[in-house]
Amino acid sequence: MNQTADVIIVGGGVTGLLTAIHLKVLGVDKVTVLERYHVGSGQSHRAAGIVRALVRHPLVARALAESIAFVKDFEQRFDDPILYHPSGYLLLTDLEQADAVNDSISAAAKAGCEARQIDAVEAQELQRGLREDDETLYVYEPGAIHLDPMPAVQAMARVAKRLGVKVIEGCEVGDILTHGGKVTGIESAQGRFEAPTTLIATSVWGAAQLARLGIEVPVYPHRAEMAFFHVPTTDDFRLSRIVSDARSMLYLRPEGDRQMFVGWREGDRVHGVDDMDDEEPDHYKQTADFERLAAMQRRLAVTLPPMDNGFVHRTYACVYDYTPDGMPVLDRADSVDGLYFALGFSGGGFSISPWVGRSMAQFIVDRKTPSQIEPFELKRFAEGKLIRWANVGKSASTEVDSD
């Protein structure tokens, strides 16, 4: 017999799980999450897990502020902890970015998050060994956090199940079924599921799934690399803050006591589709290319000179779901009633997932686009209303707020 649900969510990453949780909070009875491997096995378990609100776009800043609060309140609200580190976020950029920095500080402040310009002395007190020169502008957001993404995903899955969500792993979804212009369910490795509403939350895999129904979303695969670096074994240097450096084009955060997670600020080099490293999301090289890794190591020593003596511990790569403006598509299909999608997070989907989950749940329940996600509708690309949140149209060496 076919299984039934009120809402089917395809994809058990942070987007799918947090939408499921919020649907239950809003009182939806039967919510089913179908994940082809194990929850978090897509991009979600690979994230740096950095959540900060210092961005220029006021709506994005509000979304990020909501997400920080959600993570901090998670245990009290759902009786299950998301472990996070209150490490604070240090941004290093060039003096000519002062206006953009001031905009970002004021957007964060309006969203309820403190961020302030600091001098080199305070920056060194916050993070010993940071690069120092007369041309650098330092900004600090004390409330920013980082977390290990996989325990967080597991906490979300536990809470979803406790609230009554059916989370089915090892369940690859094939066709999305429609009849008379309405979604009716899906075919999967575990049989047919019937539901009047389906959310596609499958990041880089979602565009092809939607294309089979004639729905074109401009979400492109883009391969991104990261590495864990170990601090020098000869001294007691440690990384204790999240750091994002426009000059080196790197972001970093602590990993345990003696390592750091280092990634490229992809937004500094991806300004449009031509800059994307097109990659098959199921078949790509899983480790960083040597040349780029060597460049990352050199640049890391620019941001943190003591890391000149550090070393690569291990690397991995991943395929982002990139859109032309680096912001997600949160919408429903015009041509298929009941079919929703949330994808295209462009390397920033972990941090806004609590806000996305709440917004998509509200969208599904009300069947009306919530005002906060109107700017993220699919039609913005056809209408040329791209979201200029941080990186679009700026020179690579002077970006202030992307990672």
Ligand SMILES: Cc1cc2nc3c(=O)[nH]c(=O)nc-3n(C[C@H](O)[C@H](O)[C@H](O)COP(=O)(O)OP(=O)(O)OC[C@H]3O[C@@H](n4cnc5c(N)ncnc54)[C@H](O)[C@@H]3O)c2cc1C
């Ligand atoms: C190196 C790196 C660092 C990052 N750092 C950050 C960060 O610090 N902050 C931040 O905000 N973001 C960060 N991100 C981005 C973030 O990880 C993603 O944007 C976010 O996890 C996307 O979540 P998602 O649930 O939308 O997608 P995913 O986690 O990819 O989940 C989609 C799921 O769909 C499943 N799926 C696909 N097809 C099917 C199917 N046919 N049937 C069933 N299931 C299917 C997949 O298996 C997958 O589990 C980083 C990403 C990487 C790679």
